[in-house]
Each structure stands twice: as C-alpha cells, then as structure tokens.
Amino acid sequence: MMRTRPLKVALLGCGVVGSEVARIMTTHADDLAARIGAPVELAGVAVRRPDRVRAGIDPALVTTDATALVKRGDIDVVIEVIGGIEPARTLITTAFEHGASVVSANKALLAQDGAALHAAAAEQGRDLYYEAAVAGAIPLIRPLRESLAGDKVNRVLGIVNGTTNFILDKMDSTGAGYQEALDEATALGYAEADPTADVEGFDAAAKAAILAGIAFHTRVRLDDVHREGMTEVTAADFASARGMGCTIKLLAICERAVDGASVTARVHPAMIPLSHPLANVRGAYNAVFVESDAAGQLMFYGPGAGGAPTASAVLGDLVAVCRNKLGGAHGFGESAYAALPVSSMGEVVTRYHISLDVADKPGVLAQVATVFAEHGVSIDTVRQQGKDGEASLVVVTHRASDAALQGTVEALRTLDTVRGVASIMRVEGE
Amino acid sequence: MMRTRPLKVALLGCGVVGSEVARIMTTHADDLAARIGAPVELAGVAVRRPDRVRAGIDPALVTTDATALVKRGDIDVVIEVIGGIEPARTLITTAFEHGASVVSANKALLAQDGAALHAAAAEQGRDLYYEAAVAGAIPLIRPLRESLAGDKVNRVLGIVNGTTNFILDKMDSTGAGYQEALDEATALGYAEADPTADVEGFDAAAKAAILAGIAFHTRVRLDDVHREGMTEVTAADFASARGMGCTIKLLAICERAVDGASVTARVHPAMIPLSHPLANVRGAYNAVFVESDAAGQLMFYGPGAGGAPTASAVLGDLVAVCRNKLGGAHGFGESAYAALPVSSMGEVVTRYHISLDVADKPGVLAQVATVFAEHGVSIDTVRQQGKDGEASLVVVTHRASDAALQGTVEALRTLDTVRGVASIMRVEGE
Numbered sequence: 001m002m003r004t005r006p007l008k009v010a011l012l013g014c015g016v017v018g019s020e021v022a023r024i025m026t027t028h029a030d031d032l033a034a035r036i037g038a039p040v041e042l043a044g045v046a047v048r049r050p051d052r053v054r055a056g057i058d059p060a061l062v063t064t065d066a067t068a069l070v071k072r073g074d075i076d077v078v079i080e081v082i083g084g085i086e087p088a089r090t091l092i093t094t095a096f097e098h099g100a101s102v103v104s105a106n107k108a109l110l111a112q113d114g115a116a117l118h119a120a121a122a123e124q125g126r127d128l129y130y131e132a133a134v135a136g137a138i139p140l141i142r143p144l145r146e147s148l149a150g151d152k153v154n155r156v157l158g159i160v161n162g163t164t165n166f167i168l169d170k171m172d173s174t175g176a177g178y179q180e181a182l183d184e185a186t187a188l189g190y191a192e193a194d195p196t197a198d199v200e201g202f203d204a205a206a207k208a209a210i211l212a213g214i215a216f217h218t219r220v221r222l223d224d225v226h227r228e229g230m231t232e233v234t235a236a237d238f239a240s241a242r243g244m245g246c247t248i249k250l251l252a253i254c255e256r257a258v259d260g261a262s263v264t265a266r267v268h269p270a271m272i273p274l275s276h277p278l279a280n281v282r283g284a285y286n287a288v289f290v291e292s293d294a295a296g297q298l299m300f301y302g303p304g305a306g307g308a309p310t311a312s313a314v315l316g317d318l319v320a321v322c323r324n325k326l327g328g329a330h331g332f333g334e335s336a337y338a339a340l341p342v343s344s345m346g347e348v349v350t351r352y353h354i355s356l357d358v359a360d361k362p363g364v365l366a367q368v369a370t371v372f373a374e375h376g377v378s379i380d381t382v383r384q385q386g387k388d389g390e391a392s393l394v395v396v397t398h399r400a401s402d403a404a405l406q407g408t409v410e411a412l413r414t415l416d417t418v419r420g421v422a423s424i425m426r427v428e429g430e
Numbered sequence: 431m432m433r434t435r436p437l438k439v440a441l442l443g444c445g446v447v448g449s450e451v452a453r454i455m456t457t458h459a460d461d462l463a464a465r466i467g468a469p470v471e472l473a474g475v476a477v478r479r480p481d482r483v484r485a486g487i488d489p490a491l492v493t494t495d496a497t498a499l500v501k502r503g504d505i506d507v508v509i510e511v512i513g514g515i516e517p518a519r520t521l522i523t524t525a526f527e528h529g530a531s532v533v534s535a536n537k538a539l540l541a542q543d544g545a546a547l548h549a550a551a552a553e554q555g556r557d558l559y560y561e562a563a564v565a566g567a568i569p570l571i572r573p574l575r576e577s578l579a580g581d582k583v584n585r586v587l588g589i590v591n592g593t594t595n596f597i598l599d600k601m602d603s604t605g606a607g608y609q610e611a612l613d614e615a616t617a618l619g620y621a622e623a624d625p626t627a628d629v630e631g632f633d634a635a636a637k638a639a640i641l642a643g644i645a646f647h648t649r650v651r652l653d654d655v656h657r658e659g660m661t662e663v664t665a666a667d668f669a670s671a672r673g674m675g676c677t678i679k680l681l682a683i684c685e686r687a688v689d690g691a692s693v694t695a696r697v698h699p700a701m702i703p704l705s706h707p708l709a710n711v712r713g714a715y716n717a718v719f720v721e722s723d724a725a726g727q728l729m730f731y732g733p734g735a736g737g738a739p740t741a742s743a744v745l746g747d748l749v750a751v752c753r754n755k756l757g758g759a760h761g762f763g764e765s766a767y768a769a770l771p772v773s774s775m776g777e778v779v780t781r782y783h784i785s786l787d788v789a790d791k792p793g794v795l796a797q798v799a800t801v802f803a804e805h806g807v808s809i810d811t812v813r814q815q816g817k818d819g820e821a822s823l824v825v826v827t828h829r830a831s832d833a834a835l836q837g838t839v840e841a842l843r844t845l846d847t848v849r850g851v852a853s854i855m856r857v858e859g860e
Contacts, residue, residue, distance in 0.1 A: 024724060028582065034647070034767040035579050131577060137725035139569070139577035147561060147569035149465050150745020152458065217464070277731065280710065294454060294742035295567035295732060301707065302728035312724035315580020329759030337464040 006041035007322050010075045010100070012066050012091055013082040014047045014054055017105060017132070020311035021079060022057050032315070036322040040077075044069045070095040077321050079314060080104040081132075089113060096124040101325065103317040105132035105310055111206035111222040114213060118334035127324055127331050129317035134207045135160050135286040137309030138302040139316075144214045144290065145332050151292040153215040156254040157429060158288030159281050160207040162304040163198035164230050164250040166190045166284045168269070172247050177235050190284050200229035201267040204252045211288070212254035212265040217338035220254075220265050226345035228268035237423050240355060240394065243383075244427075246271040247279050251428060255348070262343045271353055272429035279429075289429075346403030351380070351430075353396050355422035356412060360391035364417045368393060371415065375408040376400065390419075396427065437466070437752050438473035440505045440530070442496050442521055443512040444484055447535060447562070448475070450741035451509060452487050462745070466752040470507075474499045500525040507751050509744060510534040511562075519543060526554040531755065533747040535562035535740055541636035541652040544643060548764035557754055557761045559747035564637045565590050565716045567739030568732040569746070574644045574720065575762050581722040583645040586684040587859060588718030589711050590637040592734040593628035594660050594680040596620045596714045598699075602677050607665050620714050630659035631697040634682045641718070642684035642695040647768035650684075650695050656775035658698035667853050670785060670824060673813075674857075676701040677709050681858060685778070692773045701783055702859035709859075719859075776833030781810070781860075783826050785852035786842060790821035794847045798823060801845065805838040806830065820849075826857065 009025070011018055025032065025042055033039040045057055046066035054062065063069055070078055070091050078095040080102060082088045088109050092102050102121070104110065110117070110133050121128040131141045135158070144153065159165050163185060170181040182199070185191035197203045205225040212220040230250045241248050249272055254265045272279050277299050281287040286304025291297050303309040324331055358364045365384060372379050378398040385392050397405065412418050439455070441448055455462065455472055463469040475487055476496035484492065493499055500508055500521050508525040510532060512518045518539050522532050532551070534540065540547070540563050551558040561571045565588070574583065589595050593615060600611040612629070615621035627633045635655040642650040660680045671678050679702055684695045702709050707729050711717040716734025721727050733739040754761055788794045795814060802809050808828040815822050827835065842848050 020724065024580065028580070031582065031647075031768075032580060035765060138728060139573035142577050143569035143573060146750055147572050147746040148742065149749035150454065150458070150462060150747075151742040152461065217461075277710070280707070292742065294450065294738040294745070296736075296739055298568060298730075298732035300728075300730060303726045306726075308724040309726055312578065312581040312722065315724070316577040317580075319579035320576055323762075324759070327759050329754070329757050332753075335465060338461075 004039070006039040007036070007076040007325065008041055008043035008074055009318065010043055010069050010078045011045045012078060012080045014045050014057070015081070016307040017081040017310045017314065019054060020307040021081065021314050024311055024315055026056055032319065035319050037326050038322065040318070040322060043075060044072070066091055067094060070100065071098050073098050075100045076325055077318060078102045079318065080106055081314065082106070083108065085109055085112060092117060093120045096120050096126045101127035101321045103314055103321055104128070104130045105314055106130070107133040107203065107206040107210060111209040114210065115219050115334060115336065122333050125330070127321045129321055129331060131317050132310045132313035134210050135288060136302070136304040136306060137312045138286055138288065138300050138304065140211070140288055140300050141214060143300065144211065145335070148290070148292055148295065151294045153290060153292045154256045155291040156211050156215050156288060157278065158211070158252050159249055159278055159286050160252045160288065160304060161198055161204045161250060162284030162286055163191045163195065164204070165281060165286070167199070168230065168233065168248055168250060169282050171233070171235065172238055175235055178231060178233060199231050201227045201250065204250060204267040208252035208254055208265045208267050211252065212263060213336065215254055216256060216263045216340055217335045218263055218340040218342070219336045220263070220342055224265060224342040226266035226268070230269040233269050234423065237425060240353065240423070241271045244271060244353065244396065246273050246427070248425070249278060253428065257343065257347070262341045262347070264343050264345070264348050266345060266348060268426060270426040270428040276429040346401060346406070348402045349399050350402055350405070351397050351399050351427040352405045353394070353425045353427050354409065356393040356395070357419040357422055358391050358393050359417045359419065360386040360389050361417070364391070365393065367415055367417055368395070368412065371411045372397070372408055375404050375411065377404050377408050392422065434469070436469040436471035437506040437755065438471050438504055439748065440473055440499050440508045441475045442508060442510045444475050444477045444487070445511070446737040447511040447740045447744065449484060450737040451511065451744050454741055454745055456486055462749065465749050467756050468752065470748070470752060473505060474502070496521055497524060500530065501528050503528050505530045506755055507748060508532045509748065510536060511744065512536070513538065515539055515542065519547070522547060523550045526550050526556045531557035531751045533744055533751055534558070534560045535744055536560070537563040537633065537636040537640060541639040544640065545649050545764060545766065552763050555760070557751045558763070559751055559761060561747050562740045562743035564640050565718060566732070566734045566736060567742045568716055568718065568730050568734065570641070570718055570730050571644060573730065574641065575765070578720070578722055578725065581724045583720060583722045584686045585721040586641050586645050586718060587708065588641070588682050589679055589708055589716050590682045590718065590734060591628055591634045591680060592714030592716055593621045593625065594634070595711060595716070597629070598660065598663065598678055598680060599712050601663070601665060602668055605665055608661060608663060629661050631657045631680065634680060634697040638682035638684055638695045638697050641682065642693060643766065645684055646686060646693045646770055647765045648693055648770040648772070649766045650693070650772055654695060654772040656696035656698070660699040663699050664853065667855060670783065670853070671701045674701060674783065674826065676703050676857070678855070679708060683858065687773065687777070692771045692777070694773050694775070694778050696775060696778060698856060700856040700858040706859040776831060776836070778832045779829050780832055780835070781827050781829050781857040782835045783824070783855045783857050784839065786823045786825070787849040787852055788821050788823050789847045789849065790816040790819050791847070794821070795823065797845055797847055798825070798842065801841045802827070802838055805834050805841065807834050807838050822852065
C-alpha cells in the first residue's frame with residue numbers, strides 16, 4: 001500500500017493552531033504515513049512575521065509569500081489556518097487552481113462564502129474539508145454529513161462558543177455579573193482583548209450557518225442567521241432561570257419547521273432546563289445536540305477551541321484529503337439539493353420568559369393577560385411579587401411564533417401599569 | 431451528477447432493525463438518491479419466516495434463500511442485520527465474492543472475525559462498514575477512524591450497553607436490587623428473556639474489541655477483552671458509591687499503557703464520580719468518552735440500540751458505500767499497522783474500592799494495612815464502622831496494577847480477622 005513519494009502540504013498560518021499542526025505532523029509522521037498510505041511532508045509555511053522563532057519548523061520552509069507557496073504547483077494539500085475573509089479566500093481558490101485540495105479552519109469564510117468555495121473546489125476537482133471550523137476538536141461536520149447521511153436531521157442545538165460558555169458558567173456558579181465574568185475570562189486567556197466576535201454571537205452565528213447548511217442540505221449564509229449577543233444577561237436573569245429549574249446558555253439553534261418546508265438558524269442566550277445535557281457543559285467546553293428522525297437525540301461534546309484540539313480536527317481532515325488524493329477519489333462536496341427557504345426569526349416557534357416591573361394595584365394582571373391573549377400567545381405560568389406599590393410579574397409563555405411574542409412585548413411596553421420590561425429570554429430544550 | 435440506473439441493495443434480516451432500514455429506504459428514497467448521486471433500490475430481502483406480514487415491503491422481494499440473494503451478481507450493497515456468527519459470516523464473504531460491498535450491524539461477528547472479514551473485503555476490492563455495530567446510532571466508528579485519524583487516542587471509556595445501563599440507573603435512582611431492576615427492564619422490553627449477553631458483559635466486550643482495534647490500530651479480538659458482568663452489583667454497592675460521590679456503571683474501557691507500548695480492553699462494573707459526564711447517562715442511553723493527545727476529551731452520546739437508531743447508522747454507511755462505489759473509491763479498511771501487544775487484565779493500572787467484614791477488635795486495621803503494603807498497594811482512604819463485635823472496613827486504594835490488587839484481596843481473604851470480602855469494585859474516570 002505504502003508509496004514512498006511524499007504528499008506535500010503547505011501550511012498557511014503558524015499561530016496557535018498552525019504551530020500545533022506542524023508539531024503533530026512532525027511527531028506523528030510515522031502514524032500519519034501509515035494511516036494515509038504515504039508520507040506527508042511539510043513543504044512550506046506561510047507566515048506574516050518570519051522573524052518569530054518557531055520551534056521545530058525548518059526556517060528554510062518559512063515564507064511571507066503565501067501566494068507563491070500555493071502557486072508552486074507541487075503542493076497536494078493546503079492547510080489554511082489564517083482566519084478572516086481575505087487573503088484566505090483568494091489563497092484557497094488559488095490553491096484549487098494550482099492542483100491542491102484545501103483543509104480550512106475558517107468559520108467566518110465558510111459561513112460567508114462556503115457555496116462559492118465549494119463550487120471552486122468542484123470545478124477544479126479538489127476537496128474542501130473544514131471540520132475544525134465548527135466546535136474545534138469535536139467531530140461534528142463529518143458525523144452530520146456522513147454518519148447521518150441516511151437520516152433526516154430536524155434540529156441542531158449547541159453551545160459552539162467556548163468563551164461565552166465560560167462567562168455564562170462563571171456567572172451561574174458564582175453569581176458574578178457579566179462584566180466581572182468577562183474580566184476573569186480575559187485574564188485567563190479565554191476571551192480576546194476585543195471580545196465582540198464571541199460575546200455578540202458573531203462567531204457562533206458563523207458556525208450556525210455552517211451547521212444548518214450541512215444538516216438541512218440547504219445554503220444558509222451568515223446573513224440568514226438571527227443573532228443576539230449575551231452582553232445583557234444579568235445575575236438577575238440567572239436567579240430567574242434557577243427559579244424555573246433552568247440555567248442560561250448562548251445557543252446556536254438550527255431548526256427545520258414542523259411542516260418540513262423551511263428552516264431557521266439563530267444564536268441567542270436562552271434558558272434551558274438543568275436536566276438537559278447541554279446545561280451541564282462547563283467552562284470553555286462545547287457541545288452540540290442533534291435531533292433526527294431515526295437516530296433520535298445525539299450529543300457531541302469536547303473542547304471547542306485551542307491549538308491542539310483544533311489541530312486534531314485539521315489533521316483528521318488532512319488524512320482524509322490525502323487518502324482521497326491517493327485513491328483518486330473525492331469527499332463530500334456541498335450538498336444543497338434540498339434548497340429549503342430560510343425563514344426569518346419571526347417565524348421561529350419558541351417560548352418566552354418575561355420579567356415585567358408593574359404597578360402593584362388590582363387589575364394589572366388582567367390587563368397584562370389581555371395583551372397576551374390579543375396576540376394569540378398562551379401563558380404557561382405567572383408569578384407575581386409585590387411590595388411598597390412596586391411589583392414584578394414573571395410570565396412564561398407556551399410556544400408561539402417569535403413575531404407574536406415580540407408583538408406582545410411591544411404592546412406590554414405601552415401599558416401605563418407596566419413600568420418596564422426587565423428582561424426577556426427564550427426558553428429552549430424542553 | 432445523478433445517474434438513473436439504481437444501485438441495488440440486498441437486505442439480510444428484516445427484524446427490528448431490518449424493517450426500519452427498509453422503511454427509511456422507501457420513505458427517504460429521494461433524499462438518499464440526492465445524497466448518493468443515484469437512486470438506491472431494495473432488490474431483495476432475506477428472512478427466516480416469509481409468512482410474517484411486513485408492512486411496506488413488496489412480497490415479491492422476500493426470500494428465504496439468503497445465499498442465492500447474495501450470489502445474484504447484480505447486488506451492489508448487502509446490508510447484514512441478521513446478527514450472530516453463522517450464517518452471517520458466510521453470507522458476507524459470499525457477497526464480497528459476488529461483487530457486493532457490505533454494511534453490517536453485527537458486533538459479535540466483527541469482534542470475533544473482523545480481521546478475516548476485512549481481508550476478504552480487501553481481496554475482492556469491496557467495502558465493509560459497520561457503524562451500527564457499536565453504540566447504535568451514535569457516530570463513533572467514523573469519528574474514531576476518520577475524524578481522529580491525525581490524533582493519538584489514549585483511552586476509550588464508554589457505556590455501550592443500554593440494557594445494563596437501564597438496570598444500573600434504576601438501581602441507583604430507586605434503591606432497587608439487581609433482580610428487581612432486571613425484572614422491570616424485561617417487562618419494559620429493555621432486556622431480553624435471556625439477558626445473559628447483556629448482563630454478563632458479552633455484548634459490551636464485543637464492542638470494546640471493535641473500538642480498541644480501531645482506536646489503537648491494532649487487532650483486538652473478543653478473547654483479548656477482560657470481561658466481568660454486573661449481576662453481582664448490589665444496592666449496598668450503590669450506597670458505598672454514593673458515599674464516595676460516585677455511581678456505578680458497566681464500562682467498556684480500552685487503554686493504551688502509559689509507556690504506549692501495549693493496550694488493554696476490559697468490561698466490568700465500576701464506580702465513577704458523579705461529576706464525570708458518563709455518570710449522568712440515564713436509562714438505556716449510551717455514551718462514549720474518548721481521550722486523545724491533541725483533541726483532549728470528547729464525548730459521544732445517544733441511543734445505543736433500537737430499530738430506528740440502528741437503522742440510521744446502517745443507512746449512513748449505505749450512503750458512504752454507495753458513494754464509494756459510484757466514485758470508484760474505497761473507504762477505510764482494517765488499520766492494524768501499530769500491532770501493539772494486548773496486555774492481560776493483571777497489567778491494567780486501576781483503583782479498588784473494597785468492603786471487608788472484619789472482627790471488631792483492636793489491631794485489625796493494622797493487619798489489613800500490612801497486607802496492602804506487602805503487595806505494594808497504597809491506600810487512599812479507610813472507613814471503619816463497627817457495632818456488636820462486627821465491623822466493616824471500606825478501603826479505597828491508590829492506582830496499582832490489577833494483579834497486585836487481586837493479590838491483595840486474595841491475601842485479605844486468608845486473614846482470621848477478615849470474615850468476608852463484601853464487595854470489590856474498581857474506581858474509574860477520575
């Protein structure tokens with residue numbers, strides 16, 4: 001089986017992930033060769049700062065000219081771990097044109113331009129693999145695309161951002177507020193100096209787009225994903241959640257409508273019951289729950305980020321792409337045949353947990369209940385607490401369209417007796 | 431992409447799993463065709479009892495002559511869901527000889543004859559896929575073999591038998607004894623009339639052999655797996671476990687030795703901390719924890735048995751095998767290049783929880799402690815409880831070889847002051 005001419009690999013980016021990829025390619029060279037059926041050789045490493053010391057990497061391989069590297073023509077596989085849209089996109093398409101397949105960890109690019117990249121790969125007869133783009137080391141894209149290829153996925157519900165899970169877990173376990181928990185995450189290196197991409201849900205939304213696309217065989221772009229960050233979650237929200245036997249997680253949720261005719265994808269904080277497996281996902285771990293017709297409920301759990309875990313996913317893809325190359329085969333390309341419409345958030349059916357500050361006088365509950373009824377939203381439970389002329393009203397609804405729920409909240413805000421809407425949070429996973 | 435000539439599938443067995451496979455092939459025909467790139471057609475169904483009514487299956491397809499079906503020569507893929515060694519083994523090799531690739535859910539056969547079957551497949555240039563053989567719907571073989579192909583797996587620790595997990599969960603949550611919990615499992619259809627294969631660990635041992643083989647790229651046969659059933663687990667054991675902040679699970683454990691030079695595989699009941707993700711796996715669910723160098727800790731969770739979940743795994747394999755066939759490619763075959771020696775149970779390093787009934791008089795603890803010291807086993811904690819001249823001593827050890835621990839227990843039995851060894855259980859997952 002083993003051939004002696006090595007497959008040549010170009011590595012674009014040598015940061016936290018890239019340096020781990022290079023390290024493992026060296027230390028596990030014999031195993032990789034045995035599993036692929038040919039040795040793999042690191043043929044070039046493109047970096048921005050060539051003067052940085054890179055342990056274990058032959059300085060002769062290092063270049064700042066990534067374009068020249070992917071154009072060399074003798075490269076079998078390009079590993080792209082630069083991130084961001086450009087120059088990654090152009091480098092990947094150039095790699096395809098010059099004979100290479102690509103393994104990428106680039107969620108932002110895949111979420112934005114996945115269809116075009118898949119088309120470019122198909123046109124040139126190359127592979128495009130990106131297990132590392134979603135939930136780090138957790139095998140998720142391959143199971144969704146291959147293991148469940150004979151099943152019908154109805155729902156993907158996941159914690160796909162480790163930074164926000166660390167913050168929310170900290171708030172839950174210590175009673176800390178958002179800022180305090182974020183500061184700790186930053187100090188420990190779990191959050192970046194500018195945490196926007198994580199805490200505003202952009203990172204999770206990119207992953208949701210990729211997962212929804214694969215799960216539903218439908219193109220879902222980043223713009224199709226409804227996104228709400230978690231910066232406004234308060235210690236009081238966690239107290240409310242606990243009162244309901246819930247905790248709060250930032251969830252990526254991809255759903256097929258009940259009638260099967262459309263899909264939705266969204267990212268927002270939500271209450272989930274403590275009995276749900278996702279409620280127990282601690283710290284910076286990720287986990288994704290998948291519900292399908294035949295398999296039922298599956299969960300995939302593991303480290304969602306970090307150099308070595310992400311490198312593990314990259315190298316699994318490298319083995320697959322190299323094996324395909326040797327066997328003259330191709331892996332799965334884009335599968336978007338179902339082409340289901342992606343509905344807006346208003347059509348999502350969900351439940352709301354709403355805290356209102358209200359006047360403590362007779363008739364308020366009746367007024368509030370009337371607003372819910374007028375919008376066709378059925379109330380599950382109401383809890384009323386009052387003192388000194390002030391009162392709070394906590395309403396948990398039954399399932400209704402998000403549009404109806406939003407309309408209800410807007411109408412509540414106009415009531416004289418409602419002094420403010422203290423918090424609104426969706427309830428999921430029941 | 432789509433070709434119109436259908437790929438022909440022969441189904442061997444039409445029981446709980448087979449009937450679900452046939453049903454999904456019919457109801458999801460369009461999706462399967464889109465994902466494969468060609469339609470798939472059920473070309474024959476071999477059964478033992480042809481007179482049984484089979485909803486949705488054309489009676490003209492049903493035959494009792496499985497051999498003739500696999501010899502037809504026009505079959506692209508044979509799905510084997512008969513189970514057992516023969517006639518399944520002969521039918522599979524005959525299928526390979528007559529042009530078909532095989533998807534199987536047969537754990538017993540794969541654990542016993544996996545190497546020979548893989549060799550037969552390779553010789554004829556066919557695929558042999560068997561995701562459904564381990565942990566039902568949970569994608570596990572594909573992630574281990576493909577997603578982690580660039581990583582080094584050190585440990586696989588799993589609940590891979592739903593029947594025993596149901597029984598143990600019931601004992602844990604209700605305080606029921608083994609027999610009572612088994613009776614309930616039988617009444618609810620979770621346990622078979624003869625539960626031996628489940629409760630004595632044979633089923634889990636077969637799965638452990640398959641998982642260890644794939645995880646360590648080494649042939650591991652059923653005979654290599656140390657096996658202890660869970661029929662002797664008592665309500666008292668659960669009380670002891672709770673005292674330690676643990677519960678009890680029947681675990682399949684595949685480990686690489688610390689020096690990396692050998693592997694072990696075993697199935698036995700063990701205490702695991704309540705904080706371990708496997709401790710929260712309820713009812714008949716399965717879950718498998720995988721530890722690797724780069725990815726760290728991953729967990730895969732889902733329904734471990736049942737018609738539809740197992741069919742989901744079978745159909746995922748069917749799609750892969752059909753795609754390979756159309757693309758002229760082959761999937762992963764056996765990977766046993768590492769050929770590590772499989773060590774016996776004595777070399778496994780683990781911890782023991784030992785309950786002793788002892789005489790309630792001075793010096794007993796000193797005597798007992800001396801025996802542990804003589805065998806080189808270090809004690810973690812001792813708890814002593816006594817009344818009316820009788821006492822119990824609960825010892826939890828530090829990590830030591832199983833041989834040293836067994837030797838310690840044998841020596842304890844010979845002490846005059848030790849009236850009996852009430853229970854011995856290993857402690858895992860810490």
